[in-house]
Amino acid sequence: MTAIINVQNVSKSFGGVVANHDVSLTVKPGTITGLIGPNGSGKTTLFNSIVGYHPIDSGSIQFEDEEISRLPVQQIARRGMLRTFQQTRIYGEMNGVENMLISLPHRKMSIWDALKRNTSEDYERADHLLEFVGLYEKRKLKSGDLSFGQQKLLEFAMALMNEPTCLLLDEPTAGINPTLINGLIDRLKLANSEFGITLFVIEHNMRVIMNLAESIYCLAHGELLAQGTPDEIQNDQNVIDAYLGAH
Amino acid sequence: MAKKKIILYALILAFTFIAPFAFPNFGTQLATLWLMIIVALTWDMTGGQMGYNSLGNIFFYGTGMYVAALISIGRVYDIGDYTSAAGGGIYEFTDVQYFSGVFLGVLGAGVFCSISAVIIGYVTFGLRGPYFAIGTLGVAIAAGELVSNWDWVGGGQGISLPGYPGDPDTGKVFFYFLFAAVGVSVFVFVKWLYETRFGAAINAIRDDEEKAEAMGIHTLRYKLITWSMAAFFVGMAGGISAFQLLHFEPLETAYQTIFLGIFMVVCVLLGGKGTLWGPVIGAILFHLFKEVTWNYFLGWQWVALGALIVVTVVYFQDGVMGWLVHKRPEWFGIQVEDKIAGETE
Numbered sequence: 001m002t003a004i005i006n007v008q009n010v011s012k013s014f015g016g017v018v019a020n021h022d023v024s025l026t027v028k029p030g031t032i033t034g035l036i037g038p039n040g041s042g043k044t045t046l047f048n049s050i051v052g053y054h055p056i057d058s059g060s061i062q063f064e065d066e067e068i069s070r071l072p073v074q075q076i077a078r079r080g081m082l083r084t085f086q087q088t089r090i091y092g093e094m095n096g097v098e099n100m101l102i103s104l105p106h107r108k109m110s111i112w113d114a115l116k117r118n119t120s121e122d123y124e125r126a127d128h129l130l131e132f133v134g135l136y137e138k139r140k141l142k143s144g145d146l147s148f149g150q151q152k153l154l155e156f157a158m159a160l161m162n163e164p165t166c167l168l169l170d171e172p173t174a175g176i177n178p179t180l181i182n183g184l185i186d187r188l189k190l191a192n193s194e195f196g197i198t199l200f201v202i203e204h205n206m207r208v209i210m211n212l213a214e215s216i217y218c219l220a221h222g223e224l225l226a227q228g229t230p231d232e233i234q235n236d237q238n239v240i241d242a243y244l245g246a247h
Numbered sequence: 248m249a250k251k252k253i254i255l256y257a258l259i260l261a262f263t264f265i266a267p268f269a270f271p272n273f274g275t276q277l278a279t280l281w282l283m284i285i286v287a288l289t290w291d292m293t294g295g296q297m298g299y300n301s302l303g304n305i306f307f308y309g310t311g312m313y314v315a316a317l318i319s320i321g322r323v324y325d326i327g328d329y330t331s332a333a334g335g336g337i338y339e340f341t342d343v344q345y346f347s348g349v350f351l352g353v354l355g356a357g358v359f360c361s362i363s364a365v366i367i368g369y370v371t372f373g374l375r376g377p378y379f380a381i382g383t384l385g386v387a388i389a390a391g392e393l394v395s396n397w398d399w400v401g402g403g404q405g406i407s408l409p410g411y412p413g414d415p416d417t418g419k420v421f422f423y424f425l426f427a428a429v430g431v432s433v434f435v436f437v438k439w440l441y442e443t444r445f446g447a448a449i450n451a452i453r454d455d456e457e458k459a460e461a462m463g464i465h466t467l468r469y470k471l472i473t474w475s476m477a478a479f480f481v482g483m484a485g486g487i488s489a490f491q492l493l494h495f496e497p498l499e500t501a502y503q504t505i506f507l508g509i510f511m512v513v514c515v516l517l518g519g520k521g522t523l524w525g526p527v528i529g530a531i532l533f534h535l536f537k538e539v540t541w542n543y544f545l546g547w548q549w550v551a552l553g554a555l556i557v558v559t560v561v562y563f564q565d566g567v568m569g570w571l572v573h574k575r576p577e578w579f580g581i582q583v584e585d586k587i588a589g590e591t592e
Binding site (some may be wrong): 051054072073074077078082083085090091092093094095098101102103104105106107111113114115116117118142158162213 | 318440443444445447448450451454455457458459460461462463464465466468469472581
């Protein structure tokens with residue numbers, strides 16, 4: 001398997017607005033891949049297409065060599081590909097630990113397993129991952145009362161709790177206190193190296209993505225503009241133009 | 248704390264056993280109270296815990312009545328002959344036929360309703376929010392109309408069942424204990440269920456179904472199982488009601504959407520949605536309210552009921568338990584931000 005996610009010639013329009021046009025990219029297993037682009041360039045649309053939120057107009061999307069472009073969200077999630085949301089989605093009425101326990105991988109459970117109580121190992125894992133993202137002290141608080149940045153960290157911990165093989169992160173550092181960003185970069189790298197999770201990350205913060213990703217794709221106006229290592233992207237004239245508005 | 252809880256449960260159980268003998272004049276009232284508790288607790292399984300407000304749970308009550316009646320009759324006589332004679336007292340049941348009919352009928356009603364919930368749910372769980380409520384209401388109304396035009400099961404006349412063989416007062420106690428047994432079972436069952444991973448998953452569906460889907464939870468499967476479990480108990484309650492009432496007809500008794508179908512929702516709202524005790528407390532309060540207004544303010548009882556619904560929905564949305572959780576979060580083990588304020592990230 002050379003690519004865990006293989007997007008080929010994907011197009012998606014909403015009415016007259018072409019959000020993605022003929023986009024092809026691959027994410028290699030075990031790597032951290034970045035996706036950048038100016039506002040409105042179609043990054044989130046591409047994410048939504050990959051995880052099955054809406055059908056694509058044409059093209060093909062494969063996950064672990066199987067076509068998934070026609071599958072609904074739940075079925076894709078059950079194959080082990082998860083996403084976090086740009087606008088965080090956590091269960092605001094529950095506390096941190098409960099949020100974590102809900103995120104146990106139900107796809108690996110039979111109905112009889114689901115009808116059991118959470119084991120002490122489940123609680124330990126929840127506490128461990130909350131510690132990992134730095135929310136251990138706040139674990140008993142109602143999650144809706146946490147700050148936006150903390151909710152993002154919680155959502156990240158919940159995704160890890162779900163033991164995905166591949167995780168799509170939509171702007172993980174947006175809204176996070178700049179002093180915490182370095183810590184978050186380390187944690188993302190650790191999630192990749194220690195838990196072996198393939199990461200595919202949308203990010204606006206150039207410093208973050210250049211530090212994090214091994215290879216980067218850049219979208220502009222719904223089309224793939226450039227691809228390469230962080231160095232290549234930083235020196236690509238097309239990318240610079242797109243960000244400065246020359247395109 | 249645990250010891251206190253055990254004593255509390257023991258007291259409630261003891262009261263359950265003593266009540267029909269201590270208050271013999273209220274035997275039927277107490278049985279109805281248990282019926283209210285059953286339908287409220289089961290309504291809360293989907294409405295409170297899973298976020299799917301069904302107005303069609305009364306379908307399972309009505310269907311349970313018919314299934315139980317038809318099973319107990321069908322084992323002894325031809326159903327068409329029996330219903331065309333409109334019961335009429337032509338047919339007799341021996342004690343053994345009666346009691347085995349009640350037992351198998353009530354159980355069969357539960358199983359049948361459980362299966363129909365899966366089938367109806369498969370169609371209606373695609374609907375969200377108010378659409379689900381109206382969709383399920385439609386199912387209940389349509390079922391009532393269909394059955395009332397189906398002569399084989401008695402049509403609009405309904406079905407008459409044999410009375411309890413023996414002393415009618417013993418009969419009252421018998422039905423009281425049938426309802427109480429189902430009621431206690433429902434309570435023990437949901438108390439266990441809400442503490443499992445399954446319980447957490449249906450709460451996740453309630454709070455953010457899209458997120459639950461995105462996390463790979465089998466949302467449709469869990470929704471179907473939950474409703475099917477609720478329908479099992481409601482169906483049994485309907486079956487018991489059929490034998491208790493002796494005669495029932497489709498629109499006003501069995502598929503009584505505007506009576507019990509709404510009462511169960513009001514009970515839960517009054518007591519507190521999504522809590523273990525809320526439906527029980529709500530059912531007791533509502534039953535008291537209903538009996539008082541129906542007895543002392545006859546003619547105004549629907550006005551009073553409407554006023555209760557309006558006041559609950561407008562000023563008291565979280566119900567008794569929700570209000571308590573808000574006022575005394577520490578009783579429920581909820582930690583509030585200001586208690587640990589001062590800690591940094």
